[in-house]
Amino acid sequence: MFLKDDNTYNEIREKSIRQWLKEMSEHQDVAVRGGVAVTTDYIDYLKHRIEELEAKNKLKDGYLKKLKKVHQS
Numbered sequence: 803m804f805l806k807d808d809n810t811y812n813e814i815r816e817k818s819i820r821q822w823l824k825e826m827s828e829h830q831d832v833a834v835r836g837g838v839a840v841t842t843d844y845i846d847y848l849k850h851r852i853e854e855l856e857a858k859n860k861l862k863d864g865y866l867k868k869l870k871k872v873h874q875s
Contacts, residue, residue: 819845 820842827838 816845 823838823842826834829835829838
């Protein structure tokens with residue numbers, strides 16, 4: 803009934819971005835190298851925040867299903 807989400811596109815995109823950031827971390831310009839660190843940290847933060855929000859959403863869905871079941875009784 804439930805299918806696992808296909809994240810192939812997102813995984814390929816993230817690997818590509820990480821590869822590009824790795825290449826930019828070897829750039830001669832200090833500003834570019836500093837930007838790579840900030841960007842990498844921000845991407846990691848966003849991934850963590852998405853996981854938190856998905857967990858929160860799952861918890862709310864479970865609560866609403868229980869609430870609906872109680873009201874149907």
